[in-house]
Structure formats: structure tokens, C-alpha cells
């Protein structure tokens with residue numbers, strides 16, 4: 623699925639009545655089958671951007687189109703993995719994963735096959751009859767991933783999907799995600815605070831800066847896959863991106879201070 627984000631702005635009203643420009647005239651084109659990672663400091667509008675693409679929020683100005691169709695309500699074509707997993711606490715792991723498949727009209731047999739496949743992928747075999755309340759944070763996160771991936775959406779939007787995991791599991795699932803993406807060639811957009819994660823996964827990294835939320839730069843990552851986190855190129859690029867992030871945040875802070883001082 624191709625995505626066109628054309629001069630999109632989004633403003634929220636804070637509790638104090640103050641307006642927050644979460645996104646300020648953002649434009650981005652994502653090609654079908656691309657893996658995009660979005661990084662940037664807290665509050666720069668990363669989650670808002672995903673929500674606009676997912677149809678969970680609407681822009682105040684500009685347009686978001688998926689395969690040339692303006693984004694309306696959420697659809698099963700566009701999978702979403704939220705920061706807080708959003709599992710149904712009253713359903714078992716299997717029932718949680720089955721939920722979207724049932725809505726999509728999959729037969730009972732197909733559902734069973736896909737659920738078994740993705741439980742295995744995520745190392746959750748044996749946890750199928752447990753409820754979310756009986757799982758660790760990392761397990762809940764893997765159920766959320768399995769639930770989204772098994773629908774094989776044309777576009778998968780992921781908001782810090784590995785945040786609650788320990789380093790080893792995080793790396794294993796990053797490798798697994800790349801493998802699934804290479805097999806299925808869907809479009810993936812993933813928000814992360816972890817520059818190393820973005821470098822390991824992305825075809826292009828979108829770097830955002832806050833107040834107001836803007837795209838600061840877009841970096842194509844040409845490193846061959848599978849990527850080695852210890853290679854000199856990888857480490858060099860990681861430092862470069864960290865610097866871009868630091869400069870962007872400092873500049874935004876200065877602009878904000880200047881705006882507050884002006885009458």
C-alpha cells in the first residue's frame with residue numbers, strides 16, 4: 623500500500639486551553655512495500671502521524687491518501703499496534719488473535735492455522751488459553767504483534783511495538799519482523815525512540831522535531847540486510863542520527879523560547 627501525506631497539520635487543545643501544534647504541514651510519500659521508521663523526541667507528533675494514517679484521527683489541514691484513496695475510518699487493510707497493546711482483557715490470547723480474522727470472514731480452519739502459525743512465530747505456543755492479565759508486558763506485546771500480523775494487512779502501523787521487551791527478545795523480534803516483512807512485502811511504518819532499532823529495520827528513517835511537530839530529515843538506509851549492529855557503518859550511522867536528533871531538539875527549544883519571549 624502506498625501512502626501520500628500531503629501538507630498535513632494537526633492541532634490539539636490542551637486542558638489549559640492552549641493550542642498544541644502536534645504536526646505542522648508534514649509531507650511524506652511512502653512507497654508500497656517500504657519499511658519506514660519514525661524517530662524523534664517525545665511530543666514531536668510521531669503517534670499523531672500514525673493515527674492520521676490509520677484513520678483514528680483526522681487532520682485539520684492537508685490530506686492523507688492510501689493507494690490514492692483518502693483515509694476515512696480505520697479498516698482491516700491497515701493494521702495498528704498501539705503502545706498500550708489494546709488487548710481485550712476478557713478474551714484469551716487465541717480469542718484476541720482470532721478477533722480480526724473473524725471480522726475478515728476467515729473460515730474456522732484458516733483461523734486455527736494462522737493463529738497456530740503466529741503463536742509459534744512469537745514464541746507464544748502454550749499461552750493460547752491464557753488471558754492478558756496473566757501475561758507479562760512482553761508477552762502482551764507479542765500477542766498484539768501476532769494479532770496484527772496474522773491479518774496480513776497491506777499496511778502495518780506500529781507505535782513502539784518492542785518498548786516493553788528485554789534487549790534479547792527485542793532483537794529477536796526485530797529479526798523476525800524483518801523476515802516477515804521480506805516474505806510478505808507489506809508497507810510497514812514503525813515509531814521508535816531507539817535509533818539502533820530504526821537502523822536495523824528501516825529502508826528510510828524519518829527524523830522528526832518537536833514544537834511544532836515537523837519532519838527534520840529523511841535518511842535512506844542503504845545497509846545490506848541482514849544488518850550487523852556491530853559493523854563500522856552501522857555504528858557510524860547511529861552516531862550521525864543521534865547528532866541530527868540532538869541538533870533538531872536544541873533548535874526547536876531555541877525557536878520555542880524565542881516565540882515565548884516575543885510580544
Ligand SMILES: Nc1ncnc2c1ncn2[C@@H]1O[C@H](COP(=O)(O)OP(=O)(O)OP(=O)(O)O)[C@@H](O)[C@H]1O
Nearest residue numbers: 634635636642644663664665666667668669670671
Ligand atoms: N488527544 C490529545 N489532546 C491534547 N494534546 C495531545 C493529544 N494527543 C497528543 N497531544 C499532544 O500533541 C503532541 C504530539 O503528541 P504525540 O503523542 O503525537 O507525540 P509523540 O512524538 O508520539 O510522543 P511520545 O514519543 O512521547 O509518544 C504532544 O505535545 C502531545 O501532548
